[in-house]
Amino acid sequence: MGKPWAAPGQVIGLLGGSFDPPHPGHVHLSLEALKRLRLDQLWWLVSPGNPIKPNPPAPLPARMAAARAVMQHPKVRITDLEADLGTTATVDTLAALQRVYPKLRFIWLMGADNLAQLHLWDRWPEIMHQVPVAVFARPGQRLPALTSKAAQRFARQRLRRGRAPVLGHLAPPAWLYLDMPMRDDSSTALRQREKGRAIRAE
Ligand SMILES: Nc1ncnc2c1ncn2[C@@H]1O[C@H](COP(=O)(O)OP(=O)(O)OP(=O)(O)O)[C@@H](O)[C@H]1O
């Protein structure tokens, strides 16, 4: 894939994920992020593989094609940048992106379930010092997210939601939690449904 193009100073949201498969919850988060964070672009980083998930995902080309089919928006780029960069840990991906694109401003986007688990990620506090972070509501995840180790450790750096439009221009650590109408789509549920269908068809 060609490298995505953006003008110096632009604010780019990064949505990393396995997207195994992609679903309307990803699209919904993306549209909310574009609007609420005033993003110039949003890049989906379709991951070669989540470093802490035990089972490997479906092959990357299939997930890229599925992602392109569900998310079509002039400001959203579907990328396999981590495969290009040779990174899987987010801390390494962000460092590499900041090296390759020193003039862009990145915001890391994630659902509330990921904030609840962030303390399990490789060198996670560094991530909070690399880029501002925006966390989006997900059903049943508000309390786990807001009482998580990461939320507690960075409690003083949490901003009120009214600051969302300027988040991309602030120096990290800086993060906020954004409520939104929630969708309960999940890749796990879709994979389980697909497995059930395959078993019934046997
Ligand atoms: N329905 C949703 N609402 C809010 N955020 C979501 C939703 N689905 C996924 N996300 C967020 O999108 C990012 C990528 O998600 P991912 O590809 O892991 O999908 P998933 O449905 O969480 O998959 P899995 O069930 O396999 O963990 C993560 O930050 C995740 O929190």
Ligand SMILES: O=C(O)c1ccc[n+]([C@@H]2O[C@H](COP(=O)([O-])O)[C@@H](O)[C@H]2O)c1
């Ligand atoms: O860096 C880590 O250690 C790490 C651990 C777990 C997840 N991540 C990243 O979090 C994003 C969401 O992952 P997933 O598999 O839940 O879609 C994706 O970009 C992963 O690479 C990163």
